[in-house]
Amino acid sequence: MVAVTTNGAAAAEGGMTPLAAAPAKMRPEAVSGPFPVPAEALASPLSPAEAEALARRLNDQEIVRHLRGHVQVTARGIVEVGLKEIMPFHLGGMESGAVNGAAIFAMLDCALAGAGLVQFQGERCATMEMAVKIMRPVLPQGVRVIGYAIARARNITFARADLFDVRGKVRVTATGIVTRI
Secondary structure (H helix, E strand, O other): OOEEOOOOOEEEOOEEEOOOOOOOOOOOOOOOOOOOOOOOOOOOOOOHHHHHHHHHHHHOOHHHHHHOEEEEEOOOOOEEEEEOOOOHHHEEEOOOOEEOHHHHHHHHHHHHHHHHHHHOOOOOEEEEEEEEEEOOOOOOOOOEEEEEEEEEOOOEEEEEEEEEOOOOOEEEEEEEEEEEO
């Protein structure tokens, strides 16, 4: 679960931990745009500057930094998560060279929680439920996840995330519920 406070700190076991600023240049080659906005995606309440600030907060998260990931948030409320580089700890799914479940689930969770953060305009929230369907092995080239909100109630957002391969084919889908906390 990714929980983010309004001051940019991440909720960790045992309390709140402040995070250091992300490096200035983090545009990975694996994350590429533009990408189409899904018809079911909710509109974003964020301005372009607020979307950029939210992306910086997400990139500051310990799990994103550990994964060597990168997050972008568009002014239209789409959250894109990619890996800056593939490391040995990303691999090993089914004793192969495929991306492992831990990396896949972390990227999906970040995209779902990010979609909730967009809808709650940066207020603290967390993924409370996630359903994942892995349709094909995820090869370690050009991995990216696109997440967006599909419905919203007062304190919860329903979100969807799709993991794409380098050819733009969906390999994994996830749906989730993100709650304001």
